[in-house]
Amino acid sequence: MDGFLKLNKHKLRFAFVATSLIFLSLALILLIIGYFNEQFPDPVLLITILLVAGIGFPIFIIAIAYLEWLSKRRVRKRAFSKSPYDKLPKIGFTKTFINEKTKWFFTEETKEGFVNNFKIKCDITRENSKTIQFKALVEHRQIDKDEFKRLEHLFNKYDVIFDFEGLTKLLDINNPAIASVQQLESELMKFTELLKNENFEPIKARHNTVYSK
Structure with missing residues (x-):
């Protein structure tokens, strides 16, 4: 309380x-x-x-x-007490707050950091308690319907989804392939490199959306 x-x-x-x-x-x-x-x-x-x-x-x-x-x-x-996610501070993640500037929702504590110049918001939901979401905030970009479908298909292969404000990498907290903080950092680097390869840029201004069709 x-x-x-x-x-x-x-x-x-x-x-x-x-x-x-x-x-x-x-x-x-x-x-x-x-x-x-x-x-x-x-x-x-x-x-x-x-x-x-x-x-x-x-x-x-x-x-x-x-x-x-x-x-x-x-x-x-x-979730954040489970290794290697308990070591997120070692790769630059710090606590942050969501809903801090609105009166309509209660403020909650979560984590964020920077990877490859992308601001990454890290969170987990009660409904999907075994999956940690790493959301990379990206600049607004016009994407037509065909390109969106292509990107969606590509990103699905890497457990990446379009999300409000950016693109989100989904990581299973029980994934044995991510057993150390170094492997976690490497996974996030691959995620951000994928975004850069598809011409997504780190956000420079607040309240942008990731795409429009």
């Missing part, structure tokens, strides 16, 4: 107020509909509805979001 509060304490008030306003608005709409249909609740039920909508539901939603945040952190911690 301490880690969550350290990263998201400043967001909790906004989260509560925003969800409270949403549920209160929905409740008021239903009450207005009920009023015109002569089904308006008695004062006790009315107060109960408003308390549940304005306080109960927001607390419940925030609790669910916290449990989801905690589950993701456990998955990341388990």
Whole structure:
């Protein structure tokens, strides 16, 4: 809980107020509909509805979001404690934060670094907890439909997929071929060399997308 509060304490008030306003608005709409249909609740039920909508539901939603945040952190911690991914700092990866500048999502800690001049964001999802994703951020580039299909077919051979902001290399954390941090670094170098060979360049500006058709 301490880690969550350290990263998201400043967001909790906004989260509560925003969800409270949403549920209160929905409740008021239903009450207005009920009023015109002569089904308006008695004062006790009315107060109960408003308390549940304005306080109960927001607390419940925030609790669910916290449990989801905690589950993701456990998955990341388990994956990044497995060799050689526990040695990512040795090849320049440091901790970073996602959703740090938005109030609509809770901040989460992950890792990023630079390989062959490409900024690489490293993460893992709860749904695919055995695969670490290394996303290389690349400059915007126009790609027509045929070229996209060719690249997609080529990248699939190397477990690389198109992703928002860049291209992502998928690595199985149990892959015996990547047993040392040197082998991991070599795999990431091959990944970035593949991108360069296909004329993708490291991102120079933020908020670019990888391709357009």
